[in-house]
Amino acid sequence: MPRKLTTTFAALLAASVFTNPAIAAQCGNTSAGYNAWKAAFAKEAKRAGVGKRGLAALAGTTYAKRTIAADRNQKSFRYSLAKFMQIRGADTIVAQGRRRIAKNPAFYAALEKKYGVPAAVLVAIHGMETGFGHFMGDSNVVSSISTLAYDCRRTDFFVPHAIAALKLVDRGTLSAKSIGARHGEMGHTQFLPGNALKYGVDGNGDGRVDLNNMADALATTANYLRGKGWKPGKGYQEGQPNFRVIKEWNAATVYQKAIAIMAGRIEG
Structure with a gap:
C-alpha cells in the first residue's frame, strides 16, 4: 500500500545518511539517468553502512517501469468511502x-496480550x-524501491527505504530476487523496507524475520x-484515541476509515 506514512523515520534516516547534499545522487523522471544514479547512490549507501551483499543487489537492479506507472495512477484513494x-x-x-480469528483464537489473543492491538x-x-496473503506482489522489491528513490517525485521519502532495503x-531478510508490491512493500501486510527494518519481529520463534510468514x-x-502510540483498551473508531494510530499506517483518509469500520464489524 504505497501511501503508508513513515515521515518521522524517513526524516531521521535521511538526516543521518545525507549530510552533504552536494554529493547526493541526481534524481530523474525517466529511465535515462537511472544507471548513473545507481552508481552515485551506491557510494551514498556504502557511507550509510550498506555492505557487499546490499551493494551487489543495488547493482543488479533495473528501472521499474510498472512501479512508476502504479505510482502515477492511484485512483482508488480518490473514491468515496462507500465505493472504496x-x-x-x-x-x-x-x-x-x-x-480466521475463530479458527485460531489463541494466536490472535497472544498478539493482543503482547502488543495491545x-x-x-x-x-x-x-x-x-x-487478501490475507493471497497476493503479496509481483515486482522485484529492490528494483522497485530503488526506482522510487531515483524518481524525482518523492525522492526524499523513498531514499531511506531504499537504504533500508x-x-x-x-541481513538476509531480503534477497536481490525478493518479490513484493510495486512500491517495494513486502509480505502479508505490505511493509515498506524502512518499517520492516525498524519494527520487524520474529513472530513464530524461528530466529528470523520473514514478512512472507x-x-x-x-x-x-x-x-x-504499538510503536506509533497505540493505547491498549482504547477505541479506534474515528474520533477515538487509536484512530490517530491507524492514520500512521496509511495516509489516505478513505483507507483509514475503511480499516476502522471493517475492524468494528469484525468485532461485532
Whole structure:
C-alpha cells in the first residue's frame, strides 16, 4: 500500500545518511539517468553502512517501469468511502476475518496480550493489504524501491527505504530476487523496507524475520502500531484515541476509515 506514512523515520534516516547534499545522487523522471544514479547512490549507501551483499543487489537492479506507472495512477484513494469499500471487498474481508480469528483464537489473543492491538484491526489490515496473503506482489522489491528513490517525485521519502532495503539484503531478510508490491512493500501486510527494518519481529520463534510468514507479519504489524502510540483498551473508531494510530499506517483518509469500520464489524 504505497501511501503508508513513515515521515518521522524517513526524516531521521535521511538526516543521518545525507549530510552533504552536494554529493547526493541526481534524481530523474525517466529511465535515462537511472544507471548513473545507481552508481552515485551506491557510494551514498556504502557511507550509510550498506555492505557487499546490499551493494551487489543495488547493482543488479533495473528501472521499474510498472512501479512508476502504479505510482502515477492511484485512483482508488480518490473514491468515496462507500465505493472504496465496495471495490476493496469489505464484506468479504469482514466475513473471512471473523472466520480466521475463530479458527485460531489463541494466536490472535497472544498478539493482543503482547502488543495491545485488537485482533480485528490486524485482520482488517491483513485482508485489505493482501487478501490475507493471497497476493503479496509481483515486482522485484529492490528494483522497485530503488526506482522510487531515483524518481524525482518523492525522492526524499523513498531514499531511506531504499537504504533500508539494501541493509535488509545484508541481513538476509531480503534477497536481490525478493518479490513484493510495486512500491517495494513486502509480505502479508505490505511493509515498506524502512518499517520492516525498524519494527520487524520474529513472530513464530524461528530466529528470523520473514514478512512472507503470517505470524512474523502480523506480529510486526502489531509492533508497528504499538510503536506509533497505540493505547491498549482504547477505541479506534474515528474520533477515538487509536484512530490517530491507524492514520500512521496509511495516509489516505478513505483507507483509514475503511480499516476502522471493517475492524468494528469484525468485532461485532
